[in-house]
Every structure is written in C-alpha cells, then in structure tokens.
Amino acid sequence: HVQLVESGGGSVQAGGSLKLSCVASEDISTFFVGWFRQVPGKGREAIAIMHSPGSETYADSVTGRATISKDHAKNTVDLHMVSLKPEDTAMYYCAADFRRRRAPRLTDVLDLAYKGRGTQVTVS
Numbered sequence: 001h002v003q004l005v006e007s008g009g010g011s012v013q014a015g016g017s018l019k020l021s022c023v024a025s026e027d028i029s030t031f032f033v034g035w036f037r038q039v040p041g042k043g044r045e046a047i048a049i050m051h052s053p054g055s056e057t058y059a060d061s062v063t064g065r066a067t068i069s070k071d072h073a074k075n076t077v078d079l080h081m082v083s084l085k086p087e088d089t090a091m092y093y094c095a096a097d098f099r100r101r102r103a104p105r106l107t108d109v110l111d112l113a114y115k116g117r118g119t120q121v122t123v124s
Contacts, residue, residue, distance in 0.1 A: 009119030022094030034109035037090035046109035
C-alpha cells in the first residue's frame, strides 16, 4: 500500500505561485501520478497526470499555468502553479497507481488507487 503525503499549500495572493509536493512511501518511478483538487460542495477536478517526461496532460483550467514533475530519486511528485486565481482555491490531492499499458489520460487521475490527504490552497 503506497502512502502519499502532500505539502506546500497555503495562502497566496492572486497572481502568485505555489509549488505543491507529494512524497510517496515507495518507488513510484513506473507509476502514473497525478493531481486533482476539490472545493467543498463540488466534485473533484483532475488537473494533471503524467507517467514519464513528455506524457504530461493538463486540464484546460490550468494549462499554461501548471507543471507536473516526478523525481524518481526522491519518490516525489510536484505540481508547480503560477498566475494563481481565486478560482484555484481548493484542497489539492496527489494520486498514484501502477501504470496502464497505454499513455496516461487526465480522466485516469480520479481512478488512481493511492491518494493523499490533501493540502489546502487559498488564493485571494
């Protein structure tokens, strides 16, 4: 069972940036990894997924403002976001799972088996 722990959330002014990090308890170098977010009372929104460099896929809502990356040596998955907007306010979660035999799809994020407990991002 892979455990994921997010960090890096906080309060930031509109236009600012944040780097969210997710540390995995095991080697995730071969995993699909992704991030999703949720606002209380609303559904979860998948925002980024990747397997290896070049396979990154982003939601339209964050395209051009978000970058997902994976550090195999540290077993971490980062999400760097810039030009933050108030509508980016949400709890952000990372997710991971064994790769499928195809390229990752954004819709896979919510189905990945392992998920963290989240880190809150507030943009004002």
